[in-house]
């Protein structure tokens with residue numbers, strides 16, 4: 001609107017619109033702050049109406065609250081790409097910038113499956129969705145991930161290594177990233193090749209860990225069994241160095257007192 005035009009307000013927050021407004025579905029404009037908070041590309045915004053934007057903003061605010069209580073216990077990285085895990089709350093997120101502001105936080109059990117691809121060929125797989133599809137619904141957790149891991153031979157020259165994670169999340173169903181800069185031929189026996197395999201193993205270990213820990217506790221289980229299961233999980237965390245012996249003892253005491 002020009003200087004003499006009627007005052008426009010943001011249909012999301014009610015604030016005044018200035019020149020930095022952004023268009024959404026139907027040519028409606030929202031304010032700069034709301035557009036920033038929603039963190040969606042301009043291309044995506046034009047497919048969302050006021051109600052959809054409001055719903056997404058609510059999700060982003062809830063996500064921020066979860067993110068603020070996130071306590072990292074493990075992290076793997078390759079280049080700028082990180083996956084960070086909160087093993088207590090069974091949450092994780094991925095990011096590329098140094099200090100992520102409000103990255104989408106996912107639960108462990110939102111990982112339907114994952115795959116690491118060398119030059120387009122799957123060499124490591126795992127996940128919950130895959131195991132269910134294979135019909136091993138209530139088997140031992142360790143065996144689920146183990147059974148889902150293909151015995152594919154690694155390539156002798158790697159030019160590209162991608163990680164694909166399928167999610168059961170409402171707002172994102174796939175993460176696909178390069179774990180190494182594509183196009184450089186890393187030959188078996190060379191230092192670069194070994195560093196690629198190290199990256200691959202680190203991501204695989206963390207993803208298998210999350211899939212292992214994601215298993216929901218069956219509702220029929222007695223409280224005692226649940227406590228035992230929980231203690232077992234914390235023992236695993238202790239063994240892998242994610243928590244201290246003091247933290248483990250405190251958690252054990254707490255679980256046994258329930």
Ligand SMILES: [Zn+2]
Pocket residue numbers: 010011012013014015030031032033034035
């Ligand atoms: Zn607004």
